[in-house]
Amino acid sequence: MPSSPSQIRLRWIYIAFLLSLLAILAHGLIPHRKLELIPSADITSLYSDEQSGGNTRAEWIDRDSYHFRCTYIDEPASSKYCGMNIAQGDGLKQGVDFSHFKYIALNLEYTGNAPILRVYFRHYGENYSTRSDSQRTAKYNRSLIPIEHLHGTLTLNIRQFTVADWWIARYGATQELLQPEFTNIINLGIDTPANTPVGVHEFRVVSMEAHGEWISREHWYLVIGCFWFVALLLVSFQKYVTLRRQVSDSAQKLNEAITKARKLEAESAKYRELSQIDQLTQTLNRRGLMQTIDRYDHAKSWFSTAVILLDVDHFKQINDNYGHNSGDKVLAQIGRILRENVRTQDDVGRWGGEEFILVCPKTTAAGATAIAEKIRAIIDYKTFSIENDFRVSVSVGISIGHRSEHFEDVYHRADHALYEAKNSGRNCVVVAAEDATIA
Ligand SMILES: Nc1nc2c(ncn2[C@@H]2O[C@H](COP(=O)(O)OP(=O)(O)OP(=O)(O)O)[C@@H](O)[C@H]2O)c(=O)[nH]1
Structure with a gap:
């Protein structure tokens, strides 16, 4: 026996419900979004305070394996720095959007006596950065890594990055400047923070990856919700159209029936009258x-x-x-x-x-x-x-x-x-x- 439209609609609702349930469960199966930063980075550079008159030395041991050394000679000071920089985008103004990533997976081998290392992401913001001096003006989002955490691959949640104090001190502590930003990262890297002790500090970056979801759980649920909203809207619209058609069909049928009844009534009155009239004399019979x-x-x-x-x-x-x-x-x-x-x-x-x-x-x-x-x-x-x-x-x-x-x-x-x-x-x-x- 063929199914009625409401049975078909109910079947589709069951199917959509099952698919939605599967979609909710399937979110975890969606492959992770991964951006490999090292070893695929090709624009890397070393820097130190030597470029601004200091004597901390930065040098490659093996550039191809991201292996470098920082040698601190003078007593620890806040003006001393040394590290490796990886350019993103054009490295000046147009960067890469990292805001969709949730964490950075870092495999770093370090030898030296620094208690803390640092990973940073520099954000170019139209309000506070200048293209001619983007290396200094880009916002400095960083995460500090205590040395004892360096065992195998380390996970740095994007949320644990904060804006460096020296950068805030330089540009002001407005709400906008205090918040870390990742939508336009022009470079990132690994370095030693201020007051690093005298000595040789050796780094080898085995791998560095940014991880995230192609679609967040919240967005995924939102998509399913939107699907249901649109589906219910369509079903309601279809129901509305069908009802309207049925109402207009019924009204038309009713009108036809009324017209027919009136016609029949008129005819029957005519015949009733005729049946009481003598046809020859046109008087009552x-x-x-x-x-x-x-x-x-x-x-x-x-x-x-x-x-x-x-x-x-x-x-x-x-x-x-x-x-x-x-x-x-x-x-x-x-x-x-x-x-x-x-x-x-x-x-x-x-x-x-x-x-x-x-x-x-x-x-x-x-x-x-x-x-x-x-x-x-x-x-x-x-x-x-x-x-x-x-x-x-x-x-x-x-x-x-x-x-x-x-x-x-x-x-x-x-x-x-x-x-x-x-x-x-x-x-x-x-x-x-x-x-x-x-x-
Ligand atoms: N043409 C015609 N004749 C009819 C009709 N109905 C009755 N008749 C005739 O009318 C006549 C009536 O005749 P009678 O009853 O004898 O009456 P009368 O000839 O009118 O005589 P009186 O009534 O006594 O003046 C009959 O011959 C009927 O056949 C009719 O519808 N048409």
């Missing part, structure tokens, strides 16, 4: 009339309601003389006359065959007679021209509903009145005797 009658019965509204029955005289003869089709046309035209001559509150329908019924609420016997008489006269005076000209008349029976009456009661009296109208020679209006005086 028997079903439509029954609904009206039920409504009156239900509301007990027959009191003061006129029921007018109207029957076409000798209709059989019309059919016989002019054909059934002509008879239909006569019924259709009578239907139109009735529709056009009743009030909006009146209902008119075809009761059956050539008989019509009018239900007129709040109508007196005189009012009903007036309506019926008017219709009778219109029909009587009308010339029905279908194939031949001929005249048609109608007989009308009227009754007015009494309090608490049902339709059958009122209809019965109207039917009786219609019967009387027929017997009285037709083409006339008769009000049921009981109702004639109802005002």
Whole structure:
């Protein structure tokens, strides 16, 4: 069975979670960053106070193996110095960034009676160094090494370097100057500090390396954190887009359903109406009339309601003389006359065959007679021209509903009145005797 999008997303989250866990554990496996300073250094030089008028002597024993000697002749003094310098970058202004390294691994062989040696890194800073005198003005970051620590390879943590006091004394003790800096090291080296005792001091630098991480643990975790942040952002965005699409799809479907329902409702209303209309006369059919009658019965509204029955005289003869089709046309035209001559509150329908019924609420016997008489006269005076000209008349029976009456009661009296109208020679209006005086 194919997986759902949320199952696929969950699977990817598991995979990403496992990969993140592996990445956290794998940090220790990332190879160390290593910069070999010795034996690969090629720009090395020796220096001593001899260059500034002193008599301490610096000389190579074997330059290729970084083997040199410092000979201190006079009594110890702070003005005396001697050591080996390794240039970095252009050695003047553009140096090498050591700030990513964590420690210096130094394998140094020393013979002599100095209690302390020194490793230094000189930093060129735009604020305090000058290119023309960078050897003096570059910041002097140094770490002191007690002689008894020199066994095999020695590890000097970058954090244990401090700025030499003499350099601070010369350039001032601002916060910036007090802090060791390693971003632009123009040279580094090994030497003897001030007040080194008289004698011969022999150095052989076997190896010197800077060690660090390609990416720190903090940065590594930050990268993993960023990955999760971006991934969650993407997942949220995708979810948002999907939800938006679903909402708009649902809204569209809902709109379509509403439009469809309205259309169906309109159609059903139309068919409902059509099902209550007699197609020939466009008046209510028997079903439509029954609904009206039920409504009156239900509301007990027959009191003061006129029921007018109207029957076409000798209709059989019309059919016989002019054909059934002509008879239909006569019924259709009578239907139109009735529709056009009743009030909006009146209902008119075809009761059956050539008989019509009018239900007129709040109508007196005189009012009903007036309506019926008017219709009778219109029909009587009308010339029905279908194939031949001929005249048609109608007989009308009227009754007015009494309090608490049902339709059958009122209809019965109207039917009786219609019967009387027929017997009285037709083409006339008769009000049921009981109702004639109802005002
Ligand atoms: N053309 C047509 N004739 C119909 C329709 N419905 C009923 N009729 C006819 O109407 C005639 C009614 O005849 P009768 O009941 O004898 O009544 P009449 O001829 O009108 O005579 P009186 O009512 O006594 O004046 C019958 O011949 C029916 O067939 C219809 O829808 N169309």
